[in-house]
Amino acid sequence: MRMLTFAKRCAKEILRDPLNLLFGLGFPIVLLLLLSAIQANIPVPMFEIAHLAPGIAVFGLSFMTLFSATLVARDRESALLQRLYTTPLKAVDYILGYILPILPIAVAQSAVSYLIAVALGLPLRLNILHALVLILPIALFNIALGLLCGSFFNVKQVGGICGALLTNLSAWLSGIWFDLDLVGGVFSKIANLLPFVHAVELERAAISGGMTDAWPHLAVVLGYAAVTTLGAVLLFLRQMNRQ
Amino acid sequence: MEAIHTTNLTKQYKHLTAVDRLNLTIHQGELFSLLGINGAGKTTTIKMLSCLSMPTAGDALVGGSSILSDRQAVKRIIGVSPQETAVAPNLSVKENLELMCGIHGLSREKRQERITELASQLKLHDILNKKAGKLSGGWQRRVSIAMALISDPSILFLDEPTLGLDVIARSELWDIIRSLKGRVTIILTTHYMEEAEALSDRIGIMKNGRLLVVGTARELMEQTGAAKFEDAFITIVKEAK
Numbered sequence: 001m002r003m004l005t006f007a008k009r010c011a012k013e014i015l016r017d018p019l020n021l022l023f024g025l026g027f028p029i030v031l032l033l034l035l036s037a038i039q040a041n042i043p044v045p046m047f048e049i050a051h052l053a054p055g056i057a058v059f060g061l062s063f064m065t066l067f068s069a070t071l072v073a074r075d076r077e078s079a080l081l082q083r084l085y086t087t088p089l090k091a092v093d094y095i096l097g098y099i100l101p102i103l104p105i106a107v108a109q110s111a112v113s114y115l116i117a118v119a120l121g122l123p124l125r126l127n128i129l130h131a132l133v134l135i136l137p138i139a140l141f142n143i144a145l146g147l148l149c150g151s152f153f154n155v156k157q158v159g160g161i162c163g164a165l166l167t168n169l170s171a172w173l174s175g176i177w178f179d180l181d182l183v184g185g186v187f188s189k190i191a192n193l194l195p196f197v198h199a200v201e202l203e204r205a206a207i208s209g210g211m212t213d214a215w216p217h218l219a220v221v222l223g224y225a226a227v228t229t230l231g232a233v234l235l236f237l238r239q240m241n242r243q
Numbered sequence: 244m245e246a247i248h249t250t251n252l253t254k255q256y257k258h259l260t261a262v263d264r265l266n267l268t269i270h271q272g273e274l275f276s277l278l279g280i281n282g283a284g285k286t287t288t289i290k291m292l293s294c295l296s297m298p299t300a301g302d303a304l305v306g307g308s309s310i311l312s313d314r315q316a317v318k319r320i321i322g323v324s325p326q327e328t329a330v331a332p333n334l335s336v337k338e339n340l341e342l343m344c345g346i347h348g349l350s351r352e353k354r355q356e357r358i359t360e361l362a363s364q365l366k367l368h369d370i371l372n373k374k375a376g377k378l379s380g381g382w383q384r385r386v387s388i389a390m391a392l393i394s395d396p397s398i399l400f401l402d403e404p405t406l407g408l409d410v411i412a413r414s415e416l417w418d419i420i421r422s423l424k425g426r427v428t429i430i431l432t433t434h435y436m437e438e439a440e441a442l443s444d445r446i447g448i449m450k451n452g453r454l455l456v457v458g459t460a461r462e463l464m465e466q467t468g469a470a471k472f473e474d475a476f477i478t479i480v481k482e483a484k
């Protein structure tokens with residue numbers, strides 16, 4: 001009950017920020033429309049809708065990192081968290097209260113991306129539902145990464161690190177915009193060690209119906225989600241105790 | 244009856260003793276002010292008593308429960324208005340109050356009753372549907388105090404409640420605090436001498452983490468032979484080692 005009250009408040013804070021809506025929903029839609037327009041004129045396999053849409057859905061989730069990081073950092077700066085620490089809320093209420101409301105926002109964002117993709121020619125099949133279910137561990141990783149950053153950095157730093165650095169990192173190392181094998185070498189090796197490319201490949205496998213290809217990528221994403229969530233919980237508890 | 248009783252309450256940071264063996268008793272329904280210059284240990288004391296910070300040594304009983312071993316019980320009976328304005332900026336004033344009601348586990352009926360009661364007491368009716376982040380500093384402080392009072396706490400901590408407010412907003416907050424006297428035990432920290440003198444039943448003066456004296460404003464003035472409370476404060480602080 002207490003956790004749900006806190007979660008409801010977190011959802012309201014995010015959804016009432018017009019910048020969040022603009023970037024969270026608007027940006028992926030614009031990207032899909034723009035790249036599909038380019039694809040219509042200069043066709044390249046990379047930007048075919050079945051290949052592009054999963055990438056955009058995953059890229060859009062990097063904004064969830066920004067949302068959760070900004071929310072936690074702002075709560076710390078405004079002393080709202082300090083006030084809440086003096087109430088009967090427990091540590092688990094805070095963690096779940098921050099994570100749970102962003103999960104449906106992430107799924108809704110991905111659903112909108114896939115709906116636009118359907119309008120642009122992606123076949124409307126059950127695979128889209130699979131992709132939406134598999135978006136959950138990817139979203140959890142992104143949200144936990146935000147919680148981790150928000151527990152460590154202030155609002156200004158979060159804007160730079162999550163808004164610029166992480167967004168770019170997840171874009172460059174995800175294989176959405178170019179084939180990583182074309183670059184090869186160390187770049188490709190690093191990209192494969194990180195979860196971004198696996199998240200995109202997981203979604204692509206789900207959309208194409210090739211679930212047997214999805215499991216190794218799912219394992220990597222789940223591993224990163226678990227480790228990042230654990231790290232976020234530990235860091236949040238540490239700063240809570242230090243408070 | 245005792246609302247708060249501290250025994251050798253101490254907070255030590257690496258090279259600094261922020262609060263040094265504090266022994267203090269605050270009675271139920273009393274308005275007790277902690278006065279001191281910057282770094283005296285007022286806020287650290289409040290943070291320990293409100294379970295925000297663990298003491299390095301000693302203990303305190305808040306409403307009969309230990310801040311070391313029964314923190315959840317303490318948290319259920321206290322309300323805190325921190326020094327910084329602590330409101331959810333994108334939520335309306337009513338939603339901020341509802342948030343605190345939910346966190347304290349108040350039933351739906353009780354929530355409405357408390358919000359109506361506090362809105363009337365703190366004159367919040369006109370701003371209930373306004374976003375808290377858009378309010379002036381004075382109104383945000385008022386909302387902050389309302390949030391601290393929503394659970395009907397028996398002990399209320401007000402950390403520098405009028406800091407940075409203009410004279411009218413300060414006077415209005417004083418009226419609100421006065422209206423709570425007797426019903427709620429209030430522990431107030433302030434830099435303003437006239438505030439402590441006007442509101443407090445008793446005053447404690449701290450310096451370098453130590454509690455120097457405790458008494459009514461009149462007692463402290465008589466003790467130092469000062470005509471004004473501010474002079475009494477200065478004498479006590481200057482004479483302390």
